[in-house]
Amino acid sequence: MHRPVKAAAFALVILALAAVPALRPPAFYESFLFLVYLWVALATSWAILSGFSGYFSFGHGAFYGAGVYTTATLASRFDVPVAWTWLAAGVAAAILGLVVGAVVFRVRRLRGELFALLTLAVTFVVATVVLNTRIDGGPGVFLAGVDAPRIYGSASGSLYVFALAIAAATLAVAWLVQYSRLGRGLFAISDDEDVAETMGVPTYRFKLAALGVSCFLAGVAGGIHAVFVGYVTVAETFSLTVPLFVVLMSVLGGARHWLGPCLGAAFIVALNYAFVGGDWAVVGRAIIGATLILVILFLPHGLVGTAVSAWRRAHPAKAAPAAGTASMPAPARSEAARQPVMLRCENVHLSFRGVRALAGVTMEVQGGEILGLVGPNGSGKSTLVNVISGYYRPQAGRVLLGDDDLLTKGGHRIASLGVARTYQIPRPFSRLTVAENVALAAMFGAARLDRISAWHESGRWLAFVGLAERHAALPSQLNLHQRKFLELARALAARPRLILLDEVLSGLTPSETAHALELIRSIRAGGATIVFIEHNMRAVLEISDRLVVLNHGEVIAEGEPRAVIREPEVVTAYLGSAHA
Amino acid sequence: MPSATLLGQSLLSGVFIGALYGLLGLGLSLSWGYLRLINLAHFALAFLAAYLTYQLVDVGDWHPVAALAAIVPAFFVLGVAMQVFVHRFAIGEFASLLVTFGVTVIIESLIQWIWTADFRRLQLDHGALSWRLGPLFIPIVEAAMLLVTLALTCGTWAMLRFTYIGKAMRASAEDPDMAAAFGVDHRRLALLLSGLAAAFAGVAGAFIALIYTLFPAQIFTWVGVIFAVVILGGLGNPLGALIAGLVVGVSESLTMALTEPAWAPLVSFSLLIFVLVLRPDRI
């Protein structure tokens, strides 16, 4: 189905559901559906950050609660019209979320469990503040005489429509995000945040944006719920029910798809309703607990996730990106032969806990050349690549790309300036297909294409490295040789000026190595500059224009390759001297 | 400004609640630090033990110490069984949080099924007993809990510090492959640790039954604060958990005495947030 068709179908379903109160169903059905919509909105809004980016928040209750109390306070105490309080509820929750995110996401190497606990702690703090200030003060807040704007004759029917509206809006937003640039970036963050940043995804801003949107929607849902219940208390609002239910619903349905949390929410609310009353409620809760365990153990991707991968397996030949020609595509920027200096490292120092990794590295990369960067194990080659690509921040020195000092820029800015890299051990985004992996690089690197162009671009580069056939595969289905070439395609799709190749040849057979060297030559012919880190000295000698030798974090030699490797100091660095 | 006696008494009650935090945190800290399991079910186990204690003492007319003696080995076995399950399904750190939440919900339902949602309170003759120390009252059960907590915490610390098994546990948590290369059997140590953690939950539960009124939803009361205590104390650090428990407990009671009682949770969670944001490398 095409997008407009899908959107129309979606709108039809929503309209049909909006007509339900006109049929005057028993109150039971109306409130049941109201709760379904509420939880669809809460679970789906949670998934926009947590499901897509993998940062599981246990603080959704805080943002929902901020919405609940904003509406309760404004409507009951200040007589603000209810519709306006809902908007305010969303804004208040979003502000709370952005403040929390702005602090929390600055914590370097924030682990998932820590994020979960931090957001949970935020819930308790917010609850305590609300409980002890005039916002609540202890007894709870009555929303006496507060009514939703009438759409149907009955108040409940009108609230029903608003709950449906927020659920529909949340689903639509989740859908849009999933297929947007933001969504692609979030999925990449979820698989490998460091690689995503290095490929140009502004990870900090994206996480913050997703959190803001997620909190806004949760806040509005909270505001609507406040009117529905009519009496709000801190204990109910900030209980663990909200965070736990949204996690459960999303995990059950599949948190990485806009539709997943929606199915999970419907299922759980229905299950809760099926066991109302007395002892059966207890059984219902036990079943929910058991369901959670079984889903985590046996369907870790949730219902929708499992269905999608099954469907993909059954229909492998889904829309391939245009293969293009297998020859080297036109150069990124037509750079005339050799330029004087493309990259300059000046006196770069980096130590880890007192161990010197780089001890004042000064070197240049000339435009259009292939520079071989070699040295024994632990000499600092990979560390230098990590410095240039922005992963490590050295204690001293400068790294200049043209006139830009890279050390003052984040990893994603460096990528957009035209630096791309490969990893010694391939690090593809494991839950994106081969073509999606490459398209992502084209969307966020120096190329900055839109989604559709990036998709076509991925076809060209996959053809270039010989992976066109495998475009729909997941990286785990590739062998090592193919994964290495996927790394290469990903780096190229970003249209970089400078490519850092970190041991692309290791683990390849001689014929695969020969193929890889051919590709590297044609990349250079296309105009890019290459820094080639490699242990296979034969390959280095064959392909490099110049050689830089590192040892103990220092440059010990540089120049014409064959001359350099005859220098005594280089021979000693490699072979050692027998002075024992 | 409250009187010195009131302050003293609230300091004392802070120490006692802090000891309970430390006791509950001890098992959680062990399994998180050494097994990489975030065991939410630890709280459910503690309350299961509390209800069993209630049953044995109140209905079965056992002596509390006899109940404790029955519960501890039973919970050790339960802990071992849980670890067998975790190992069988290769449950990772994050998944463990969700799976053990599922277990918690099931145990909560079980408790509600058997004991209903009504409040349950042990009627003990010596429950209300307390010593008088100058102007202060020292409740005996709480004092016993403090002593037991001290003993278990120091015992665990000494085991980790001075015995081969304890050193092997620490080594295994750092680098399982290298520990294995020197002959450490990680699986068996994990069974032992998990059993110990569950047994500690059993001890904590018995004291909870003696001190507090029980109801099923209470399982979740202390989840937040104990996580704060465990993280503040450092994962896998028994002394740290106890010290953090006491600090949080005392500062909570002082907050209660000096301001509104309901401000207390702010203390532990603000501490937690500060530690997580400023020193995330601590765990």
Next chain:
Amino acid sequence: MLDARALDVAYGDAPALWGVSLTIAAGELVAVVGPNGAGKTTLVNAIARLMPIRSGSLRLAGEDITSIGAKDLCRRGVAIIPEGRRLFTGMTVEENLELGCYRGKARQSRAQNLERVYGMFPVLRQRRRQTAGTLSGGQQQMVAIGRAIMACPQLLLIDEPSLGLAPAIVDQVFTVIRDIHASGVAILLIEQNVAQALAIANRAYVLEGGRIVSHGAPADLLRQKHVREAYLGEDAETSSL
């Protein structure tokens, strides 16, 4: 003592060793040299049973150990000084050493072995209560060696002991390795510092691209052009690649 035949080892689907055969006699010091990425560490890890062996057989003193776990190998008298030392960095120096004698008979000779290690490296005695992670690289290497000695091994696997160390420390480390060998322990020494490794070895193998390309007496290997080629890629066939 150790007899490896036609070992194939792979990381997932990426082969790292192809048909590697190698023997070590009791009390022998065998060096394996080769450039980075040749598969040397993989070979040690496979023998130490830290990596699965895809095919081939591994025998220790006549007993098949191809598929036993690392923890059972220790009991059979094999200890390892791993690449990058891999100390238990949160534990003290002495605790690290004690971990070395965790298994079996070694525990009984704890005091005696501890004295031996402190005799070898007096600086460790001063720092016995210090956390291992706070030591310098050279001292950490001493602890790693000491930890292996504590296990009373008959076969010691040593992986890149000179990595990242200053030359003076490297000399000291090699002296100690020679002493351990002199006390009758068989040693498999993996080293990229060819000259130094070959100077103390009884026999040596050259590993390149996951295959043994040459083996023999150290003096012969030094003379062969294989070694220089493997490391520096200088050979006539370069253009044929």
